[in-house]
Amino acid sequence: MDFSKRLTHWYLQNKRDLPWRNTHEPYHIWLSEIMLQQTRIEQGLPYYYKFTEAFPRVFDLADASTDEVLKLWQGLGYYSRARNLHETAKYVANELDGKFPESYKGLIKLKGVGDYTASAIASICYNEPVAVVDGNVYRVLSRIFGIDTPINSTKGIKEFKALAMELLDREDPATFNQALMEFGALHCKPQNPACEVCPFNDKCIALKEHKVKELPVKLKKAKVKKRYFNYLVFDLENNKTVLEQRKGKGIWNGLYQFPLVESERPIGEDELRSLDAFKKELGKEDFSVELFNREPVVHKLSHQHLYTCFWLVNSSGISKEAIKLEEVLDYPVPVLIENFLNEYLPEEYK
DNA sequence: AAGACGGGGGC
DNA sequence: GCCCCAGTCTT
Numbered sequence: 001m002d003f004s005k006r007l008t009h010w011y012l013q014n015k016r017d018l019p020w021r022n023t024h025e026p027y028h029i030w031l032s033e034i035m036l037q038q039t040r041i042e043q044g045l046p047y048y049y050k051f052t053e054a055f056p057r058v059f060d061l062a063d064a065s066t067d068e069v070l071k072l073w074q075g076l077g078y079y080s081r082a083r084n085l086h087e088t089a090k091y092v093a094n095e096l097d098g099k100f101p102e103s104y105k106g107l108i109k110l111k112g113v114g115d116y117t118a119s120a121i122a123s124i125c126y127n128e129p130v131a132v133v134d135g136n137v138y139r140v141l142s143r144i145f146g147i148d149t150p151i152n153s154t155k156g157i158k159e160f161k162a163l164a165m166e167l168l169d170r171e172d173p174a175t176f177n178q179a180l181m182e183f184g185a186l187h188c189k190p191q192n193p194a195c196e197v198c199p200f201n202d203k204c205i206a207l208k209e210h211k212v213k214e215l216p217v218k219l220k221k222a223k224v225k226k227r228y229f230n231y232l233v234f235d236l237e238n239n240k241t242v243l244e245q246r247k248g249k250g251i252w253n254g255l256y257q258f259p260l261v262e263s264e265r266p267i268g269e270d271e272l273r274s275l276d277a278f279k280k281e282l283g284k285e286d287f288s289v290e291l292f293n294r295e296p297v298v299h300k301l302s303h304q305h306l307y308t309c310f311w312l313v314n315s316s317g318i319s320k321e322a323i324k325l326e327e328v329l330d331y332p333v334p335v336l337i338e339n340f341l342n343e344y345l346p347e348e349y350k
Numbered sequence: 351a352a353g354a355c356g357g358g359g360g361c
Numbered sequence: 362g363c364c365c366c367a368g369t370c371t372t
Contacts, residue, residue: 154351191360302357
């Protein structure tokens with residue numbers, strides 16, 4: 001029996017019932033695919049429900065404010081996805097009359113849509129014969145075919161895409177693509193794959209050569225950097241505080257946070273007061289500073305660890321623009337800030 | 351070609 | 362502590 005037949009047979013018996021599997025509408029497929037980039041289905045699912053309820057049509061998403069979109073995206077990570085999502089929604093709504101491009105070629109021009117997502121939408125919505133290659137596909141194909149080319153090398157990316165295209169069921173690319181990914185997610189898992197009961201265990205090279213645990217091969221990534229954040233939590237009279245929007249290319253672009261003073265290493269109050277960045281925040285103001293957390297909060301991102309201190313600053317006549325404390329939770333903030341607010345804010349604000 | 355970009359979960 | 366997750370964009 002050929003590859004596609006075996007795979008599809010497995011899929012029809014084992015597939016999960018997911019909300020985006022009950023539609024071919026490009027808006028919903030696109031939404032789910034953007035959300036699921038580098039994201040587990042269990043983590044993305046609640047967000048899919050939130051977005052489809054808040055924005056039933058692409059026009060609704062286009063009409064929202066960026067802050068509104070980011071607030072709903074809060075906690076899902078990789079926030080450039082949310083900004084690109086919003087920009088593409090506005091483009092599709094306003095320039096394309098609400099209709100998504102109907103081919104891989106057209107789709108891949110959209111912001112936030114790369115080879116994987118364009119292939120997924122084109123195959124699922126329009127039955128275009130283009131193969132998806134996500135983390136699941138790399139793992140399944142590298143094992144069954146015994147391919148040790150690094151999956152994050154230029155050569156590997158081309159090689160796996162070509163193999164997936166070759167295997168693709170041209171009659172039903174939508175089912176084939178989803179079946180291959182679902183098989184990787186549920187059966188040919190990173191750890192403890194179910195090789196004993198695998199439909200491919202008679203031909204899997206990795207199983208035959210005892211290389212299941214070595215495949216796929218991936219080039220190692222840069223090591224984690226440590227950073228030291230000092231947030232100035234202005235505890236202004238009348239229950240107000242100060243938030244600033246992060247700008248630029250770094251993490252959390254577009255999200256809000258307390259005024260930040262970054263340091264080279266952990267510091268105490270005297271050192272904090274001596275930093276130029278701190279003086280810039282609090283020039284000639286009359287203020288007191290009190291450390292909120294005895295031990296730094298360690299917030300771990302995949303590429304950096306943030307050692308964070310929250311300093312409660314009591315300042316009179318501050319020149320910064322303050323917002324009411326009850327409005328703080330309306331702003332999109334990093335999980336690090338949200339966690340602090342949940343500890344710090346009085347109950348009546350939650 | 352190599353980094354940057356989040357947060358959560360498995361072991 | 363390290364790896365992975367329905368990847369994309371920038372440098």
